[in-house]
Amino acid sequence: MGKIGFYIFNHFIAYYGLTIVIGLIVAFIIAFIQTKRNNLIWNDFIIITSTGGLFGIIGAKILYIIVSFHTIDFSKIIDISYLFSIMQGGFVFYGGLIGGLFGIWTCQKFFHIDVQKYIQYCITCLPIVHGFGRIGCYIVGCCYGIPYEGSFCVIYHNSFYAPNNISLFPIQLVEAIGNFIIALFLFTFSKKMKGYTSLYIYILIYAIMRFFLEFMRNDSIRGLFYNISTSQIISIMIIVICCKKLAST
Amino acid sequence: MGVVALILGIISIVLGFTSVLFAWIGFILGIIGIILGTVSKKNAPIEKKGIATAGLVCSIIGTILCLLLYIACAVYINKLGGLNALF
Numbered sequence: 001m002g003k004i005g006f007y008i009f010n011h012f013i014a015y016y017g018l019t020i021v022i023g024l025i026v027a028f029i030i031a032f033i034q035t036k037r038n039n040l041i042w043n044d045f046i047i048i049t050s051t052g053g054l055f056g057i058i059g060a061k062i063l064y065i066i067v068s069f070h071t072i073d074f075s076k077i078i079d080i081s082y083l084f085s086i087m088q089g090g091f092v093f094y095g096g097l098i099g100g101l102f103g104i105w106t107c108q109k110f111f112h113i114d115v116q117k118y119i120q121y122c123i124t125c126l127p128i129v130h131g132f133g134r135i136g137c138y139i140v141g142c143c144y145g146i147p148y149e150g151s152f153c154v155i156y157h158n159s160f161y162a163p164n165n166i167s168l169f170p171i172q173l174v175e176a177i178g179n180f181i182i183a184l185f186l187f188t189f190s191k192k193m194k195g196y197t198s199l200y201i202y203i204l205i206y207a208i209m210r211f212f213l214e215f216m217r218n219d220s221i222r223g224l225f226y227n228i229s230t231s232q233i234i235s236i237m238i239i240v241i242c243c244k245k246l247a248s249t
Numbered sequence: 250m251g252v253v254a255l256i257l258g259i260i261s262i263v264l265g266f267t268s269v270l271f272a273w274i275g276f277i278l279g280i281i282g283i284i285l286g287t288v289s290k291k292n293a294p295i296e297k298k299g300i301a302t303a304g305l306v307c308s309i310i311g312t313i314l315c316l317l318l319y320i321a322c323a324v325y326i327n328k329l330g331g332l333n334a335l336f
Contacts, residue, residue, distance in 0.1 A: 011266070012318060013317050014317060014318060017316045018317055020316055021313055021317060024316075043287050043290060043291045046283065046287045047284060047287050047288060050283045050284045051284055053280055054277065054280045054281065054284070057276075057277070057280075081270070084271075087273045
């Protein structure tokens with residue numbers, strides 16, 4: 001536990017990347033079933049997810065740079081290996097979510113695709129991929145929890161991220177399970193949630209879950225403001241916005 | 250558009266096979282290739298659908314290869330003193 005990756009025929013495979021790929025495969029199988037069931041166009045779904053994904057990555061990276069501004073040594077930014085190391089790792093989920101939504105909006109604007117139906121039936125994919133990503137976090141030891149010695153605690157011995165040889169709360173697995181439960185809920189009730197309701201419900205449930213789980217996280221490097229993390233501040237804002245939107249629908 | 254998708258897909262495959270450092274560039278190029286390939290496949294006449302499909306497939310393979318090289322989820326990489334510290 002705690003290693004970043006492994007080698008296959010001298011080719012490095014990152015555990016985090018591998019779990020994301022597995023998550024994407026599972027999510028796309030479910031999306032394929034949903035598009036066939038509900039007479040949606042598969043090509044349009046691919047365009048929406050790719051555009052959302054592209055802008056999501058940009059958003060996640062921008063928010064990462066904002067929240068970890070103090071840890072980045074800007075005097076070394078012209079050093080190509082340092083610049084690439086910043087680009088390689090470091091994403092903040094909420095930045096990805098905001099960027100992804102912007103990407104979906106551009107999809108509607110430029111490709112003239114009615115995204116509402118796709119969001120209604122395929123929003124399930126997002127918590128699935130996120131859940132698998134959190135399993136990747138658990139394997140490598142990033143996004144680790146507070147010191148804890150109860151059942152299911154995890155001890156890393158070779159982690160680059162988590163403190164080694166200390167018993168920690170498995171916050172990554174808890175968040176992964178939470179994401180899978182949200183995915184199951186959205187999949188079951190997708191037909192009943194018309195328009196953007198499923199999107200608002202997903203974001204609302206996730207924001208509430210994330211707000212409380214943040215208290216169990218111990219990686220304060222992401223930025224703290226009066227003992228409240230950046231993600232908790234964003235969670236509160238998102239909860240307010242989603243409640244307003246759900247009340248008006 | 251299909252040809253552009255094919256070129257981007259091939260570049261992302263090459264980057265996915267050769268370099269951990271450039272994987273993020275290959276990943277972004279791969280996703281752009283998927284978008285262009287799918288739009289082209291949707292709109293192109295039948296005789297040009299082949300190139301669009303090839304571009305789409307190459308871009309998907311390239312994106313997955315580059316994604317497998319992606320290192321971490323949260324922060325920390327710069328804290329470790331760059332990628333050299335990881336390998």
